[in-house]
Amino acid sequence: MRKILSWVFTIIIVGICLKGCIKRDVPMVYKSHTPTLKLENINFPEENKNIEINGTDYIQSQAPIGEFGGELVISTIGEGPKTFNPCNTKDATSSSMAGLMYDGLLTTDSRTGKVIPLLAKSFDVNGCEYTIKLRKGIKWSDGTPITVDDVLYTYWEIVFKGLGNTATRDAMMIEGKLPKLYRIDNYTVKFVTPKPFAPFLRQLTYPIVPKHYFKPYSDKGDSAFNAFLSPNTPPSEIVSNGAFRLKEYVAAQRVVFERNPNYYKINLNNKQLPYLDKLIYLIVGDTNNEILKFEAKEIDILSIRGANVARYKAREANSDFTIYNLGADTGTLFLVINLNNRKNNSGKWNVPPHKQKWFRNKEFRKAIDYTIDRVGMVQNIAQGVAQPLYTAESLNSIYLNKNIKGHNKNDELALETLLNAGFELKNGILYDSEGKRVEFDLYTNAGALEREAIGVMIKQDLEDLGMKVNFKPVEFNSLVNKLSNTNDWDMAIMGLTGSPLEPHDGKNVWMSKGPLHLFNQRPQNYNIDDRFDWEKELDNIFERGALELSYKKRKPLYDRYQEIIYEEKPIIYLYSPIRITAIRNKLKNIYPTSLGGLIYNLDEIYIKEENK
Numbered sequence: 001m002r003k004i005l006s007w008v009f010t011i012i013i014v015g016i017c018l019k020g021c022i023k024r025d026v027p028m029v030y031k032s033h034t035p036t037l038k039l040e041n042i043n044f045p046e047e048n049k050n051i052e053i054n055g056t057d058y059i060q061s062q063a064p065i066g067e068f069g070g071e072l073v074i075s076t077i078g079e080g081p082k083t084f085n086p087c088n089t090k091d092a093t094s095s096s097m098a099g100l101m102y103d104g105l106l107t108t109d110s111r112t113g114k115v116i117p118l119l120a121k122s123f124d125v126n127g128c129e130y131t132i133k134l135r136k137g138i139k140w141s142d143g144t145p146i147t148v149d150d151v152l153y154t155y156w157e158i159v160f161k162g163l164g165n166t167a168t169r170d171a172m173m174i175e176g177k178l179p180k181l182y183r184i185d186n187y188t189v190k191f192v193t194p195k196p197f198a199p200f201l202r203q204l205t206y207p208i209v210p211k212h213y214f215k216p217y218s219d220k221g222d223s224a225f226n227a228f229l230s231p232n233t234p235p236s237e238i239v240s241n242g243a244f245r246l247k248e249y250v251a252a253q254r255v256v257f258e259r260n261p262n263y264y265k266i267n268l269n270n271k272q273l274p275y276l277d278k279l280i281y282l283i284v285g286d287t288n289n290e291i292l293k294f295e296a297k298e299i300d301i302l303s304i305r306g307a308n309v310a311r312y313k314a315r316e317a318n319s320d321f322t323i324y325n326l327g328a329d330t331g332t333l334f335l336v337i338n339l340n341n342r343k344n345n346s347g348k349w350n351v352p353p354h355k356q357k358w359f360r361n362k363e364f365r366k367a368i369d370y371t372i373d374r375v376g377m378v379q380n381i382a383q384g385v386a387q388p389l390y391t392a393e394s395l396n397s398i399y400l401n402k403n404i405k406g407h408n409k410n411d412e413l414a415l416e417t418l419l420n421a422g423f424e425l426k427n428g429i430l431y432d433s434e435g436k437r438v439e440f441d442l443y444t445n446a447g448a449l450e451r452e453a454i455g456v457m458i459k460q461d462l463e464d465l466g467m468k469v470n471f472k473p474v475e476f477n478s479l480v481n482k483l484s485n486t487n488d489w490d491m492a493i494m495g496l497t498g499s500p501l502e503p504h505d506g507k508n509v510w511m512s513k514g515p516l517h518l519f520n521q522r523p524q525n526y527n528i529d530d531r532f533d534w535e536k537e538l539d540n541i542f543e544r545g546a547l548e549l550s551y552k553k554r555k556p557l558y559d560r561y562q563e564i565i566y567e568e569k570p571i572i573y574l575y576s577p578i579r580i581t582a583i584r585n586k587l588k589n590i591y592p593t594s595l596g597g598l599i600y601n602l603d604e605i606y607i608k609e610e611n612k
Contacts, residue, residue: 044111044591050121051266056137057121059265061273063589066606068271071278072587072599075290075299078447078476080255080283084238084246085229086207087154088164090480092497100257100279100602101240102207105132105151110596113501115201119146119208119241119264123201130191130200131184138264140210141238141245151189153211155181157218163225166515167508168206171199175543198549199504213239243274243603255281265603275606286447300584301598305450306383309580320586320610326579327594328387328395333451333495335372335458335572337365339520340487341530350487354436359490363421365569370407370414371461378575381453385580389573392510392565396594397500399555401562414465430466439468440490443482446473451493454574458493483518493574494518500595503558504546510538510561519570534568585610 046062076093083089086098105120117123119138124131138146159169160178172178179200180192193200217228229238235246243265244257257279265273282299284290294302297320304312304323316323337359340350351359358364374388390406393399415425422433430438442459444451452473459469474482482489496516499505508514512535513522520535531539538561545557565571581598583590589604599605 042591042593048265050117051270052136053266053270054137056264057135058270059118060270061265061267061604063267063591063601063604065268066275066588066604067608068275068606069277070275070607071280072276072602072605072607073280073282073299074301074599075282075284075293076255077284077286077290080249080252080281081231082477083229084231084233085164085225087158087209088226088228090165090484091476097255097257097281098207099242100244101238101242101246102209103242104205104207105134106201106204108202108205108501108595110593110600111591113595115205118205120204123204125201128193128196130193130204132189132191132204134187134189135264136187138241139262140213141240141260141262142213143262144210144212144239146208146210146241148183148186148189150208150211152181152183153215154206154208157215158209158225159206161218163218163222168203170511170514171504171507172203174546195547196549197546198554199502199546202499202502202505208241210239210241244279247278252283254283257281263603267604274603276602279602287449294582300587302582304580304582305577306381306385309383309385312582316582321582321584323580323582324592324598326581326592326597328576329579330394330396330500330595331495331497332389332392332394333454333493333574333576335368335491335493335574336483336518337368337491337570337572338487338489339532339570342487342522342526344487351490354432354434355440355490358432358438358440361421362568363417364423365572367414367417367421367465368462369569369572370410370417371465372458372572372574373409373461374406374575375408377454377457381450381457382575382577386575386577389576390566391562391573392506392571393503393558393562394498394500395576397498397503398551399503399558401559403559404562404566409461411464418465425466428466429468437468438466439470441470441472442491442493443472443474443479443489444493445476445479447476448473451495454493484515484521487521492518503554503561504542507542507546511542512536512539532568534564538564 045064048062049060051058051060078093081094081097082091083094084098084101086102089095089098103118105118106115106123107118109116119135120132121135122133134148134151140146158164162169169178174194174197177194182190182192184190218225231249231251235248238246240260243260243263245260247258248256259274259277261272263272263274267273282293284293287305290302291308293299313323338351339360341356341360342350344350378384378386378388387395388406389395391401391404393401418430419425423438424431432438442455444455455471455473459471462469479492483492496509509516511517512531541557541561545554548554548557583598586607586609588606588608589601590598591601592598
């Protein structure tokens with residue numbers, strides 16, 4: 001599943017030697033684009049084991065035994081979570097916090113990328129049949145047993161009915177059909193897909209929710225379900241199954257989670273995890289404030305951007321933190337152009353007709369792409385700790401199309417392309433063939449300092465071609481509403497999370513009826529006969545790609561989808577930051593991976609002060 005995300009950092013000038021410094025001094029954890037993720041210099045524990053104790057099927061961590069107690073404090077930039085309903089998250093903050101509280105049947109191993117059991121004790125795949133055996137004896141946070149009925153309810157009444165965020169339901173569709181789900185016995189279910197379906201196992205990472213707690217709200221329909229588990233919900237009422245449960249939420253200040261005493265994971269001494277008593281998210285306004293809190297030792301982890309990398313690296317040896325290079329970001333950062341040519345419910349154009357002609361003209365979009373200075377962005381905004389990005393797949397995706405080489409900024413070619421497309425430059429001002437000045441709005445989310453800096457650069461680049469760009473940073477929820485609901489926008493700088501292992505997770509972005517088909521959003525029941533030919537080809541690619549089971553056969557299809565996006569440019573990709581992160585040395589059982597980051601194994605992490 002892909003979701004809109006937001007991350008920011010401060011713009012500071014740094015010397016040209018920074019790239020070489022990072023390559024030499026910060027250990028890379030992941031370097032391979034091959035289907036098998038390769039990890040270096042990390043001494044990982046053995047794989048977790050299943051162990052049965054007094055009728056309960058636990059996961060036994062093989063990590064070194066730690067100390068119970070203490071709290072881990074991290075930060076989140078923005079306004080905090082919009083919901084704690086794991087089935088209705090549409091932003092990265094809400095999704096990550098709900099993910100602490102709710103587990104799925106399966107999960108992705110952050111070391112190997114393999115799908116492994118979680119709430120499930122085991123799974124078996126036989127053609128189109130996926131047999132899942134649930135762990136016996138495990139409980140919800142309120143002590144109620146977790147049963148097959150919860151699994152059936154989650155999929156039958158939430159996913160398949162399209163309640164909340166429909167991305168998983170859409171991703172499970174095979175030629176318009178959903179899988180069948182059968183109860184085999186009290187601890188076993190079977191999914192049956194219409195055809196062999198390569199991405200299906202990863203869809204079973206969807207959070208399982210408690211039937212006895214959720215059903216009264218899902219029975220009332222979409223509105224009641226969407227309002228369920230709002231941030232105003234008393235934490236003591238929430239029933240969950242993850243390693244942590246909600247303890248406290250103070251709007252715009254902090255979110256506090258506490259250990260779930262009923263969690264089904266244990267250590268080598270058979271003591272229930274997690275080790276930490278609390279996990280605290282401080283809600284900070286921007287990256288500057290985040291840095292100040294790290295300096296004051298109020299938070300334990302810091303994502304380091306730009307010139308700060310060299311400064312923190314120089315201090316590392318005499319500090320209480322360690323810096324890790326986690327490789328290229330797994331998400332993407334881009335400029336999206338609104339190609340919509342439909343009217344809204346009030347009969348007004350989403351995009352005025354004269355702008356439609358510009359935005360739907362591929363030569364116009366190509367000119368914008370030619371004039372964007374990605375190298376300048378990498379140097380002046382990311383301070384060298386990034387790489388230009390030209391593809392819809394992230395730089396560490398195993399499906400990255402390496403034949404797409406991109407290009408440097410070329411204003412002459414950009415202007416030539418516009419003139420050949422019928423535009424005219426008069427006294428430094430660009431006009432279309434009907435004499436209308438080329439003027440439009442460019443949006444991004446306010447407070448995201450990196451994106452605001454990108455917006456300033458793009459505005460200048462485009463104004464060098466004679467365009468007038470009204471750059472408008474707006475509150476994040478307002479921006480999401482514009483892009484997803486009103487379609488009242490021209491261009492926007494945004495980002496999406498992503499999976500380097502499964503392009504099908506982007507189906508909701510690239511399919512014509514996808515809820516995140518941002519550049520040409522359609523109403524749910526809209527006739528898609530108005531598709532561009534290349535949109536039709538994208539639809540076909542994502543339908544076919546899911547049905548091919550081998551990487552060798554899938555790779556050419558996903559190479560082609562990246563070629564289409566690069567050629568047609570409804571979304572213009574900008575650059576990919578390198579993830580450099582500092583973490584306090586007091587935190588133990590840290591096993592970094594590019595796929596999972598630093599604290600994916602929160603249930604195993606413990607605190608041991610160096611002076612003890």
